[in-house]
Amino acid sequence: MDMQTMKVGPEQREVWYYRAGQGEPLLYLHNMLGLQGFEPALARLAESFDVIAPFAPGWGPAKDQLPEFDEGPLDLTLHGCDVLDALGVERAHVVGVSIGAWMAAELAAIEPTRVARLVLVNPLGLWLDDGGGEDPFAQHPGFPSQALFTDPDGRKRHLIEGRDKVDAHVDELLSLRASAKFLWPIPDTGVKRRLPRIKAATLVVTSDGDVVVPACYGPAWRDAIAGARLTTLAGAGHLAELEQPEAFANTVRAFLEDEAIAAVA
Amino acid sequence: MKFHWFNLMPWPYLPDDFTEKHRSVWVDVDSRLFDPVKANRIYNDYLDLLELAEDVGYDGLGINEHHQNAYGLMPSPQLMASTLARRTHKAAILLLGQSLALYDPPTRVAEEMAMIDCISGGRLISGFPVGSSMDDNYACGVNPATLREKYHEAHDLVRRAWSDPDVFAWNGKHYKLRYVNLWPRPIQTPPPIWIPGGGSVETWDFCAEHKYNYSYLSFQGYVRGAQLMEGFWRRMEELGSDFNPYQAAFAQQICVADTDAEAKRLYEKHARYFFSRCLHVYPGYADAPGYRTEPTIRAGLVSQMAGQSSALNQAAALSWEEMIEKGFIVAGSPDSVAEQIEKVATSLKIGHLVCLLHFGDMPNELCQHSTRLFAEKVIPQMRGMWKDYEDHWYPKPMPLEDRAIPRQVTVPDTAAGREMGLKEVG
Numbered sequence: 032m033d034m035q036t037m038k039v040g041p042e043q044r045e046v047w048y049y050r051a052g053q054g055e056p057l058l059y060l061h062n063m064l065g066l067q068g069f070e071p072a073l074a075r076l077a078e079s080f081d082v083i084a085p086f087a088p089g090w091g092p093a094k095d096q097l098p099e100f101d102e103g104p105l106d107l108t109l110h111g112c113d114v115l116d117a118l119g120v121e122r123a124h125v126v127g128v129s130i131g132a133w134m135a136a137e138l139a140a141i142e143p144t145r146v147a148r149l150v151l152v153n154p155l156g157l158w159l160d161d162g163g164g165e166d167p168f169a170q171h172p173g174f175p176s177q178a179l180f181t182d183p184d185g186r187k188r189h190l191i192e193g194r195d196k197v198d199a200h201v202d203e204l205l206s207l208r209a210s211a212k213f214l215w216p217i218p219d220t221g222v223k224r225r226l227p228r229i230k231a232a233t234l235v236v237t238s239d240g241d242v243v244v245p246a247c248y249g250p251a252w253r254d255a256i257a258g259a260r261l262t263t264l265a266g267a268g269h270l271a272e273l274e275q276p277e278a279f280a281n282t283v284r285a286f287l288e289d290e291a292i293a294a295v296a
Numbered sequence: 297m298k299f300h301w302f303n304l305m306p307w308p309y310l311p312d313d314f315t316e317k318h319r320s321v322w323v324d325v326d327s328r329l330f331d332p333v334k335a336n337r338i339y340n341d342y343l344d345l346l347e348l349a350e351d352v353g354y355d356g357l358g359i360n361e362h363h364q365n366a367y368g369l370m371p372s373p374q375l376m377a378s379t380l381a382r383r384t385h386k387a388a389i390l391l392l393g394q395s396l397a398l399y400d401p402p403t404r405v406a407e408e409m410a411m412i413d414c415i416s417g418g419r420l421i422s423g424f425p426v427g428s429s430m431d432d433n434y435a436c437g438v439n440p441a442t443l444r445e446k447y448h449e450a451h452d453l454v455r456r457a458w459s460d461p462d463v464f465a466w467n468g469k470h471y472k473l474r475y476v477n478l479w480p481r482p483i484q485t486p487p488p489i490w491i492p493g494g495g496s497v498e499t500w501d502f503c504a505e506h507k508y509n510y511s512y513l514s515f516q517g518y519v520r521g522a523q524l525m526e527g528f529w530r531r532m533e534e535l536g537s538d539f540n541p542y543q544a545a546f547a548q549q550i551c552v553a554d555t556d557a558e559a560k561r562l563y564e565k566h567a568r569y570f571f572s573r574c575l576h577v578y579p580g581y582a583d584a585p586g587y588r589t590e591p592t593i594r595a596g597l598v599s600q601m602a603g604q605s606s607a608l609n610q611a612a613a614l615s616w617e618e619m620i621e622k623g624f625i626v627a628g629s630p631d632s633v634a635e636q637i638e639k640v641a642t643s644l645k646i647g648h649l650v651c652l653l654h655f656g657d658m659p660n661e662l663c664q665h666s667t668r669l670f671a672e673k674v675i676p677q678m679r680g681m682w683k684d685y686e687d688h689w690y691p692k693p694m695p696l697e698d699r700a701i702p703r704q705v706t707v708p709d710t711a712a713g714r715e716m717g718l719k720e721v722g
Contacts, residue, residue: 094590097441098445101469166580168440168584168585169434169578169580169581169584170580171579171580172579172582172583173579173600175585196601197594197597197598197601200597201590201593201594201597204585204593205585205590207585207586208440208441208585208586209441210585211439211440211441211584211585211586212439212441212442212586215433215437215439215440215441215584216433216434216437216439
């Protein structure tokens with residue numbers, strides 16, 4: 032799967048993205064570490080949907096765009112709309128993981144008519160004083176994203192293998208830098224005040240092995256979004272779609288295709 | 297060549313099992329290890345040492361800024377500088393750090409430094425470090441992704457606040473002030489500016505551009521330091537900057553005794569306390585994502601792959617002799633120390649040496665001994681070094697005869713007061 036580029040919005044900002052599959056459009060917003068290519072979970076979703084997976088500004092090839100995004104929710108949501116506009120997509124399912132789930136929730140809250148169904152996997156952006164959890168930004172700089180995986184070899188397998196070690200490590204640190212820009216020092220983005228605006232049918236997913244977003248955050252997100260459902264993935268850490276691509280894709284697809292959920296006008 | 301007496305002000309009561317029982321000396325260090333009653337003595341001892349340093353001939357009195365840190369008890373170096381401004385009258389006040397991005401508005405730093413410069417009669421050296429990740433990002437919560445742009449904006453604002461005689465509006469990205477109008481203003485226009493740094497190329501360029509002093513602060517010693525300073529001088533040359541050793545400073549742990557063997561006997565345990573307990577920093581606090589720029593990250597990863605350790609506490613595992621050989625510490629008789637200091641000065645080509653003569657849990661009397669020996673027997677051997685260069689990075693104070701003389705202090709009538717042999721005045 033080749034990466035594509037396009038120019039979006041009034042500034043004609045460059046966007047790097049993957050797009051594959053047929054069906055209803057599905058905008059995928061990536062986790063704290065960006066995209067590790069067109070990931071297996073995305074390939075599986077592309078069997079049923081028209082999957083659009085852009086690098087968010089600040090990550091991967093878009094790393095130098097970070098200084099342009101100072102007003103997190105507003106800037107990121109406008110950018111998300113620009114991406115959909117550029118592709119001629121009026122309305123899409125939106126699936127976000129980790130920091131991407133926060134961006135997805137903001138988009139659904141601020142532009143509710145553009146989001147068909149919403150899936151938030153291990154979402155960051157809410158803070159519970161008693162929630163606990165590991166600080167993803169206070170990790171050993173030699174293996175800074177280790178805590179995001181349940182598998183002790185997860186970092187090596189998913190981020191490093193098959194790549195130049197220095198390049199992979201630099202990418203990892205720069206992706207965490209971009210995440211830190213929006214989530215430092217406490218991942219309380221203020222999205223809580225906007226969650227009641229979400230109209231889309233919503234599924235919240237937590238992983239049983241996520242130490243960054245512990246299980247107690249699942250009910251907090253579900254309860255803040257009208258009618259949201261909550262489910263749990265087994266055997267995955269914070270980056271569920273990397274560690275359990277099959278179960279992840281199956282859970283997402285089942286929810287997006289569930290005919291028992293009433294369509295929202 | 298100039299010599300500055302510098303003290304990090306460590307907490308000297310960290311327990312023997314500190315490194316096993318606690319994960320970090322910094323950020324989340326257990327506050328139950330701190331005792332404010334003991335701190336009364338500790339702070340006053342440390343300030344006494346700084347004052348003594350002026351009496352015995354050091355050129356500057358160095359202080360800096362750390363937060364939530366058991367080896368650095370100076371969250372506010374201005375508080376230390378203000379007492380030194382009153383109680384000393386000759387030496388430069390080497391304020392090696394106000395991390396500008398920590399203060400909103402940063403004009404507060406400009407104000408306080410101006411106050412210190414006025415009180416001291418123009419003896420301030422103003423240090424503007426970016427600050428460590430532990431201090432800036434973890435203890436003070438500043439976003440690492442925007443820290444450097446914030447720092448640069450704060451720097452520009454402070455410089456303008458010091459120099460622009462008119463009220464001006466500052467509409468920056470991080471700071472918006474409708475009315476900037478500094479009262480008071482510094483005597484020196486501006487005070488010499490030193491940039492303490494750990495080796496990022498951007499900082500070198502910044503020093504070259506503004507003609508600032510670059511102060512390399514590391515605990516890795518001068519042997520490793522020489523490699524880095526070589527890069528600094530090469531970069532300065534590339535940027536067309538004329539060589540002047542006074543444009544650079546280096547911090548070095550130093551201890552002096554009558555003989556080499558005596559130095560080991562007197563100081564080794566205190567050096568071990570420093571390198572092992574004081575530098576026991578949880579790696580997760582060392583380098584927040586975004587704290588370092590991409591080129592610096594890349595250079596760091598390449599040197600790590602070449603086998604260079606970046607661990608702060610790497611000296612803890614060495615023998616005393618290895619610590620000296622690798623330059624983590626300069627130690628021995630006055631002549632051995634002078635020989636090592638000459639190596640420091642010539643290999644790093646620095647005109648300012650920041651002498652860390654107190655380290656770890658060294659008691660006051662012992663530190664006085666080392667401080668005096670260095671001043672009396674080492675500094676005179678080195679004074680003539682770099683005599684052909686003019687030092688543009690040292691304060692230009694008011695003439696002494698024009699300066700205000702602080703009122704003599706009274707001493708309480710207690711055993712300690714009587715022992716000082718000072719009479720009540722006034």
